[in-house]
Amino acid sequence: MQKLLFCVLRRSKAWFCRKMSTIKPEGKIRRNDAVMFLGKGRVRIGIGNAFGLYPSPNYFNGSAYIEAWYEDALVQIGNNNYFNNKLSICAEHGCIIIGDDCLFGENVSIINSDFHPIRISERHKTTQKSKDVIIGNNVFISNNVSICKGVHVGNNAVIANGAVVFDDVKENTIVRGNPAVVYKEKIYE
Numbered sequence: 001m002q003k004l005l006f007c008v009l010r011r012s013k014a015w016f017c018r019k020m021s022t023i024k025p026e027g028k029i030r031r032n033d034a035v036m037f038l039g040k041g042r043v044r045i046g047i048g049n050a051f052g053l054y055p056s057p058n059y060f061n062g063s064a065y066i067e068a069w070y071e072d073a074l075v076q077i078g079n080n081n082y083f084n085n086k087l088s089i090c091a092e093h094g095c096i097i098i099g100d101d102c103l104f105g106e107n108v109s110i111i112n113s114d115f116h117p118i119r120i121s122e123r124h125k126t127t128q129k130s131k132d133v134i135i136g137n138n139v140f141i142s143n144n145v146s147i148c149k150g151v152h153v154g155n156n157a158v159i160a161n162g163a164v165v166f167d168d169v170k171e172n173t174i175v176r177g178n179p180a181v182v183y184k185e186k187i188y189e
């Protein structure tokens, strides 16, 4: 019975996301993956990526959310990345690029803009400026991580649980905290 219920839910989630999406991604996602693609921009997806994990927290509470808001926005995801539940990736203009073989924990947010200006008189407008986010290969992004505009993350880096990343992360480096700072460097094993 549980198997059947799970199967029905998985398929309905995927179906609902496909119907609600406004962008058709270039490339393929797995048939049963629940990912909503919104906006007017472009999304490119490689092969072998998996979105959503069961059993893992929040599997039943929604889908992955990928937004490429304006026409000039691009979200590009390479190959063989694993995304746990509650992923959100939002590009306003410009791009968010993810390489290959990365692991993403639960509740990860990646944004390439502040979306609203800081100036009080303009706060309810949109910013119209974005800074590209680039994530390399074989990066491990833990649970509850936020990656903010303009950040480049080097190959093999690790972002610790709960980190909020405002600055670039060098390759083979672990960062932690809010704002995220270097915890360990030169990890090669």
Ligand SMILES: CC(C)(COP(=O)(O)OP(=O)(O)OC[C@H]1O[C@@H](n2cnc3c(N)ncnc32)[C@H](O)[C@@H]1OP(=O)(O)O)[C@@H](O)C(=O)NCCC(=O)NCCS
Residues within 6 Å of the ligand: 084, 104, 105, 106, 141, 142, 143, 158, 159, 160, 161, 162, 163, 174, 176, 177
């Ligand atoms: C970054 C990480 C790998 C570090 O592991 P570790 O090297 O074994 O670290 P330890 O647990 O030995 O802790 C070492 C120090 O870092 C601190 N620390 C550990 N994790 C931290 C975190 N996420 N944020 C801030 N500080 C952290 C510890 O308090 C300790 O500080 P101290 O030296 O001042 O006492 C680990 O904390 C982590 O974030 N793992 C990812 C878990 C996760 O979300 N997995 C995804 C599941 S899908």
